[in-house]
Amino acid sequence: MQHIEFFNRDHFYQHFHRRKAKNALSTFIDFFWETDFDALWSKYPDGFTDALFPDVGYTYMINLGTPFKMQLDEQPFDIKADIFLPRYKNILTLHTAGNKVFGIKFKVSPIIFLKKVNFYEYRDSIFPLVYLLDKVITDKVRTANTFDKRVAIISSYYEDVITQYKGSLKYVDIVTDVLKQYSNSNFTTSVEQYAAMHNISVRTLQRYFEAATSISSKQALQITRIRKAITAFVQSPSTFNYAAFGYFDYSHFYKYISKFIKNHKMAHVQSPLQLLQGSGIINY
Known part of the structure; x- marks a missing residue:
């Protein structure tokens, strides 16, 4: 079974938690999201794929469950840990029982205030998130027990960064x-x-x-x-x-x-x- 962005809107509406970024965060972040697939495994015991079309910016993904598979265009990846990836490519993700992912969709990541990151150098693949987000933060996100708490942790972190550095670049x-x-x-x-x-x-x-x-x-x-x-x-x-x-x-x-x-x-x-x-x- 395949769910396609824009086409299978009921799937993306019903089986993902989403929260739009607000205030200063909205300049840099589109939204936060988290998979909610528990009700689907009995229907799709062999899993299913989700297809996404190109977008602007990057997505950070914190793996809260088991490994899963992704493709950027036709390049395959086995995802076991936390990652970030460019969103201008077409994406296909294979989800199976046990998968759970928390994500942040950035227009522009505030990490560029903290590190000299040229995202053009990270445009052709999927990369470990530890490059861009401290493990202390990802561990806090992973141990939080609700989507709302995870959003609050990330929001607080990036709000502090933006407040301190906004206007400096x-x-x-x-x-x-x-x-x-x-x-x-x-x-x-x-x-x-x-x-x-x-x-x-x-x-x-x-x-x-x-x-x-x-x-x-x-x-x-x-x-x-x-x-x-x-x-x-x-x-x-x-x-x-x-x-x-x-x-x-x-x-x-x-x-x-x-x-x-x-x-x-x-x-x-x-x-x-x-x-x-x-x-x-x-x-x-």
Whole structure:
């Protein structure tokens, strides 16, 4: 059995705890999540796969259960410990009984305030989380007995980091500002315009994005737009306004959505029109 992001919305709504980041944290963190699969093992004794499409930033994953398998595009990994991974790639995860994972989806990780990390150097694989998060923190998360407590531990840690260092790195301020502005715009502002707003060259903006998110500014904005558009489309197909996302017409929108979905070679999707099926919209 395979569950696909955007398509099998009931699965991702019912079997994951989610908490959207708030206040200062929301500039850096999209949301916290944790698997809730106990009710599924009798239905899928041999396990199941979850397919995710590209996103911006990184995900930290703290393993609270047994080992599991993942693929980034078509590159396989056996996951036994805590990891972090780039989100611009297509993901497929095989879950079996005993699996339990707590995750943090970052737009930009505040670790760059503490360590000289260039995330472009961590764009092609999965890496041990100990590189970026102290074992003392991961052990606290692992021993906490509820999702809410785990969120509180991580939130407190990163709130302290942001309070102490926010504003100390120009490129971080620029990247987070561009991502925030673009997410709340009509998606027609170009990379060139954002560079001009911040009095830097397009190449410099690209370098800033690569260091903070592992991908170029253009790719980050493209991913942001298509994900926002798909989310709006599945929430209310009858009222979806393609122009609100910078598309000329439905044909233009369908062209981009088809390419985005079909690039996930591991996701068993016959047609993007399957997005019209299913239920369950994530409500934080």
